[in-house]
Amino acid sequence: MADITLTCIICPRGCRLTVDEHLNVTGNFCPRGIVYGKQEVTNPTRVVTSTVRIDRAALPLCPVKTAQPIPKKKIFDVMSSINEVHLTAPVAIGDVVITDVAGTGVALVVTRNMEKIP
Amino acid sequence: METKDLLIIGGGSAGMAAAVGAYDRGVKDLLILEKGPFLGGILNQCIHNGFGLTEFKEELTGPEFAQRLITQILDRKIPYQLDTYVISISKEKVVTYMNGTDGVVEVQAKAIIMAAGCYERNAGAIGIPGDRPAGILTAGQAQLFLNEYGYLVGHRVFILGSGDIGLIMARRLTLEGAKVLGVAEICPWSNGLNRNMVQCLYDYDIPLFLSHTVTKVIGRSRLEKVIIAKVDEKKNPIPGTEQEFDVDTLILSVGLVPNNDLLDNLGIPTSRSRGALVNEHYETSVEGIFSCGNVLHVHDLVDNVVEEARQAGEAAALYLKGQLPIHKESIAVLPGSGIGYVVPGKIDLADCGDDLIFKFRVRQPSRNVFIQYEFNGIIIKKIFKPIIIPSEMEIEKLPKNILNSNQGTITVSLVDKEA
Numbered sequence: 449m450a451d452i453t454l455t456c457i458i459c460p461r462g463c464r465l466t467v468d469e470h471l472n473v474t475g476n477f478c479p480r481g482i483v484y485g486k487q488e489v490t491n492p493t494r495v496v497t498s499t500v501r502i503d504r505a506a507l508p509l510c511p512v513k514t515a516q517p518i519p520k521k522k523i524f525d526v527m528s529s530i531n532e533v534h535l536t537a538p539v540a541i542g543d544v545v546i547t548d549v550a551g552t553g554v555a556l557v558v559t560r561n562m563e564k565i566p
Numbered sequence: 567m568e569t570k571d572l573l574i575i576g577g578g579s580a581g582m583a584a585a586v587g588a589y590d591r592g593v594k595d596l597l598i599l600e601k602g603p604f605l606g607g608i609l610n611q612c613i614h615n616g617f618g619l620t621e622f623k624e625e626l627t628g629p630e631f632a633q634r635l636i637t638q639i640l641d642r643k644i645p646y647q648l649d650t651y652v653i654s655i656s657k658e659k660v661v662t663y664m665n666g667t668d669g670v671v672e673v674q675a676k677a678i679i680m681a682a683g684c685y686e687r688n689a690g691a692i693g694i695p696g697d698r699p700a701g702i703l704t705a706g707q708a709q710l711f712l713n714e715y716g717y718l719v720g721h722r723v724f725i726l727g728s729g730d731i732g733l734i735m736a737r738r739l740t741l742e743g744a745k746v747l748g749v750a751e752i753c754p755w756s757n758g759l760n761r762n763m764v765q766c767l768y769d770y771d772i773p774l775f776l777s778h779t780v781t782k783v784i785g786r787s788r789l790e791k792v793i794i795a796k797v798d799e800k801k802n803p804i805p806g807t808e809q810e811f812d813v814d815t816l817i818l819s820v821g822l823v824p825n826n827d828l829l830d831n832l833g834i835p836t837s838r839s840r841g842a843l844v845n846e847h848y849e850t851s852v853e854g855i856f857s858c859g860n861v862l863h864v865h866d867l868v869d870n871v872v873e874e875a876r877q878a879g880e881a882a883a884l885y886l887k888g889q890l891p892i893h894k895e896s897i898a899v900l901p902g903s904g905i906g907y908v909v910p911g912k913i914d915l916a917d918c919g920d921d922l923i924f925k926f927r928v929r930q931p932s933r934n935v936f937i938q939y940e941f942n943g944i945i946i947k948k949i950f951k952p953i954i955i956p957s958e959m960e961i962e963k964l965p966k967n968i969l970n971s972n973q974g975t976i977t978v979s980l981v982d983k984e985a
Contacts, residue, residue, distance in 0.1 A: 455764050461953045462760040494765060497614050497627055498741060499713055506603070509716045511613035511629050520769065527741050541630055559613065560629035 452489050456481045493517035497559070498530045500545060505537035505562040512545055513559050518552040525550035537564040569674045571595040571886055573661050575652050575828065576681035578607020579868050580859025580875040582635040584679045585644050587879025593886055597673075598639070598646035599663055605639065605646060606632030607683055608706070609868065611713045614734055616761070620869040631868060652682075655828050657852055677854040677882045680829055680842070681875060684822040684860040692820055694726075699785030705731040705819040709738070718742055720815025724792050725749040726780050730866070730957070732819020733758040737766035739817075746770070747811045750778040750794045752801055755931050757957050759866075779803065783816060792816050822864045829857065838907035839863035846910050846918040847881035847890060848874070856882050863909050863925065866959055874925075891917040895972045902940070904929055904980030906956070915972045921963045928980050931955040938981045939964065942974040954980070 456463040458480045465475045465485040473485035487493075495517050499509040512533075518526055529550045539558045546556040572593050574581045577600030585598050604610055609617070612628030619625060622634060639646065650665040659678055664670045686704040694702075701720060703711075709731065711717040723744050725732045728751035736746045749767065754777045756763055767774055777796055781803045784791040796807035824841035834850045835843040841862035842850040848858050858878035859871045884890040896912045908926040924939075932954050939947040946968050954960065969976075 455760055455768070457759075457761040457764050460760065460955050460958050462763075494769070495615050495625075496741075498738075499613060499716070501716070507714050509714060511627060511713065513613075513615060513627055523741070523769075541633055559627045560610070561633055 454485065454488055456484050458484050492520040494520050494523060496523055496526045496530075498527060500530060500533040500535055502535040502537055502539065502562060504564050505539075506565055507562070510535055510537075510539055510562050511559045512556050514549060514552070515555040515557050518549070518554050522550055522552055526552065526556075530556065537562045567660070567672050567674050570597050570676070572597075572677045572679065572882055573673060573675040574598045574679045574681055575655075575661070576600065576607065576683055576859070576861070577602075577605045577646055577648070578681065578683055578859070579609055579632070579635060579871045580681035580683065580861070580878075581607070581679070582639050583872040583875035584681050584856075584858055584879035584882070585646075586635070586638045586642065587876035588679070588883045589642050589644055589879075591880050591883030593879075593883045596644060598644065599650045599652055599661075600646060600648050601651050601682075603648055605636050605648070611706070611710045612734075613713050614738075617868050620867070621872050628868075635872070652828060655832060655855070657832055659852075659854060677885050678856070679875075679878055679882055680826070680850075680855065680857040680861050681859050681878075682825045682828065682861045684864050685825045687818070687821040687823060689818060692818070694780055694783055696783035697785050697789075699783070699787055699789045701785065701789030701814050702783060702816045702818070705729070705735045705817050708735050708815075708817050712738060712742065718744060719817075720744055720813070722747060722811075722813045723815040723817060724780075724794075724811050724813045725817045725819060727751060727819035727821070728753075728756045728758045728763075728774065729819040729821065730758045730762050732817060733762040733766040735817055735819070736772050737770060740770045740772070744815075746772050747813060748773045748775055748794075750775045750780060752777070752779040752797055753930075755955075759957060775809075780816065781808065789814055789816055822860065824861045824864065826857075826861055829855070835911075837863075837909065837911045838901055839909060841909075843911035844909065845896065845912045845914060846923070847884075848878035848910070849881060849885070849890070853892070854882075854885050856885075863907060863959075866957060870959065870961070897941075897969065897972060898975045899924070900975060900977050901926065902938075902977040902979030904932070904935075905978050908978050913976070915966060915969060918966060920966055922966055922969075924960075924962050924964070924978060926960050926962075926978055927956055927958075928954050928960070929956060932980060934983050936981050936983065937962065938979045939968075940977045940979070941969055942971070948981070 502510040543558040549556040609628035609632035617631040782793040795803040842857040858875040906927040936948040
């Protein structure tokens, strides 16, 4: 494995980190960079936020998120699953839309209260 | 004429937090006026996460953060009017607004809190040369269309400006199937947070062109092409460095400006933030008119907006009880070299609490520098900054006893280590 360079996102300094094949992190100003660098190289994860279609609400879309971070390489699989969803109002923050989105073991949940319109 | 103790203009994060701050200090005769169809303002379209870490100690999306504030409004039964547009404010605090139900209405307020947020600089504001086709819009407009109404604004997109909303839209459009060909930034540094650089651009291999700007837009009815070029130190395009991109959409993320027209029309003095000049209670030069949130100065964290607006609401409550001192003397606060603006613009030591709070932005990224406070020409404090950047607002607290008089000028400057 070649050395990987990345930008630390923990603080505004934005250190340029280098992570070698033994997971040694260099270029970091503080210890938090080591933790971030190792995590980002071994198991990068992201929270995915998007929208799903909804009927009988004041707007045609309802925002959603993955309840926990999911592996970065699964982002587009998660988006495909999100695009299949079609809700009907009312919904509330935290309502589970998909229990296990794209085999990640993570739930997809509603992030906005949307009332049923008359 | 109808009367109200307190009118709050804007039902976004600042307006709601200001209302709660005032209500909890005893103001019960109040009303929020909101232009849009929902409480929550811009938070509703900011469906990404990263909000709330200081205010609620957890990471929330925009709509979730908005709902926390909406719940605080509903719990207190604080009244609000939606789809309601404020036309004018007079010095006597008569507020004229209109909506589809009541028509044009005048209300005599005893106090007013301005919380109308900011607007985006658009294509007209930056004067892009070339055609005027469809397909050129601001990042916030694109965000509204995509996230609340479900319109993908384009298929091949270029983004001008590396502000955070532009970066976040680069990711959103990519996730929804558009191709983002690049982001051009006229400054030699990025104006977005590192986190957004990494998670919105690098994650999707979207190139960033620093020291570049769009020099021409081409298209008859719809945008067909943008041309970008490298710029020199004076931000002038360098001939021969042009690159072409075949795109149907150009998104602008080129700055936010306080939406302060209502107070400007009153002749209320402004600060370099382009919001009203306020004192430590967020009170403008007109007694009983307050300003907070992005209409005062553009924030990068909604958590900071909420804290500021709550304090403005508490100050309005003091004013209504006659407990806010009438200012006779005050100290002017000015931005010095390297500083864009400072809030507040004046301070009265007699009633400012134990600490002086300064909020400001630097003009360019700097390392190993000092923030220097000068009072009537004498340096009273220097604070070391290993790193300081324009895209993050600084908030600093100094003890009040550092000042020995209630007259004169404080200048906040950025100075080199040697100076």
